[in-house]
Amino acid sequence: MMRYPLIFLLTAVTLGLTGCQGKARHEMPPLQVQLTTPTQENMTHYVGYLGTVTPIQTVTVIPQTSGLLQNISFTQGAMVSKGQTLFTIDPAQTRAELAQALAKLAADQATARYNRNLVDQDRPLAEKDFITRQSFDQAVSQAQAAAAQVAEDQAAVQQARINLSYTRITAPINGRIGLALVKAGNLVVANQTQLTTINEINPITINFSVPQAQLGAARQAQSQNTNLPIQEEKGGTLLAQGKLTFIDNTVSASTATVSLQVTVPNTNHKLWPGQYVLVQMPVQHIANALVLPVGAVQQGSSGPFVYTVEQGKATDKAIQVLWETGKKAVISGITPQTRVIFPLPARLYPGAAVQTGAAGHSTKQQHQGSPS
Incomplete structure (x- = not known):
């Protein structure tokens, strides 16, 4: 019989402790918060599209005369200037051909002078019928043939000079040169052997595609000459800025995309042919847009x-x-006057008691020191 009063006593103590804990929770002080309002700014939405860096020109250097490759006059991978000597082919054979052409020209010029003098001598004789008209016409024909032969020889000399100039191979454009594909001492064949390649990299282009839904935004960016930021492939680091210079005239039926091209000044050579980059294209602009810190949005x-x-x-x-x-x-959905909690304190949840003001520091300390 004595157990029943003891049970009642334990139950009363337990209920008393539970009530005490509930009261402690109920008396938790409100969280101290700060409020901010959205700012209004002119904002442009950029969407990144993966693009490939492509040189404006790529030139494959091929010899225009055959011969033994004598010298390589550039550093592989370096920048070269238009007209800079790159390779030298042994000029001995072409010099000999030029000398032979000059000698033949000199001989035929002498023959032409002789035949021309004969015509000058025979003309008054033919006018007085001292020689037949047939003999005079034959002399004129021989003089004309000799003059034609001289003209042919002059063309041969010019061709020989051109062939001699081909033994000095120069850079056709400004750009960055690649590997020498043939080493000195090898025989090269005219219009066949590939010697190296040169890429023009300043300026340089970037090819990329956008969905057809962004065609209007692309045309607007081109018409307004808008600068498009160029970032690394994974975003972040800004490499350059360029102008949208080309929009393809057809939407791809298989991918529903449009091919675009950006031209970029590349004076610092940060962009490299074949490199993947991220082209940031403006797709939407809002004047007086509502802006909040990202951390305020949950x-x-x-x-x-x-x-x-x-x-x-x-x-x-x-x-x-x-x-x-x-x-x-x-953002949208609130007014510029809406007061938003930011920064967000720990343990904040919908319905939590909050308080604004500067007195929260001491209250927080008292709460941390109070028993739980």
Whole structure:
């Protein structure tokens, strides 16, 4: 019989402790918070598209005369200038051909002078019928043939000079040169042997594609001569800026995309042929857009929201995030006057008691020191 009063006593103590804990929770001081309002800024939404860096010109250097490759006069992978000597082919044979052509020209010029003098001598004789007309016409024909032979010899001399100039191979454009594909001492064949390649890299182009839905934005960017930021493949580091200079005249039926090209000044040579980069293209512009720090936006089961304060309680307010850029979120769904909690304190949840003001520091210390 004595056990029943003991049970009642334990039950009373337990209920008393539970009530004490509930009272302690009820008396938790409100969270100290700070409020901010959205800023209004002119914002442009950029979307990154993967592109490939492509040289404006790529030239394959091929000899125009055959011969023994005598010398290589460039550093592989270096920048070269138009007209700079790259290779030298042994000029001995072409010099001999030029000398032979000059000698033949001199001989035929002498023959032409002789035949011309005969015509000059025979002309008055033919006029007085001292020689037959047939003999005079024959002399004129021989003089004309000799003159034609001289003209042919002059063309042969010019060709020989050109062939001699071909033994000195120069850079046709400014650009960065690649590997020497043939070493000195090898025989090269005219219009056949590939010696090296040169890429023009300043300026340089970037080829990329966008969905057909962004065709209007691309045309606007081109018409307005807008600068397009060029970043590393994974974003982040800005490499350069360029202008949209080409929009393909057809939408690809298989991919529903449009091919575009950006031309970029590449004076610092940060862009390299074949490199993958991210082209940031403007697709939307909003004047006086509402902007909040990214950290003020929370993601809930029903979508993004921000915390506001109503009657001393934290309240979740649904918003729409149009896009994020860096530490900024462009939003809609609230007014510029809406006061939003930021930064967000720990243990903040919808319905939590909150308080604004500078007195929160001492209150927080008292709460941390109070028994739980």
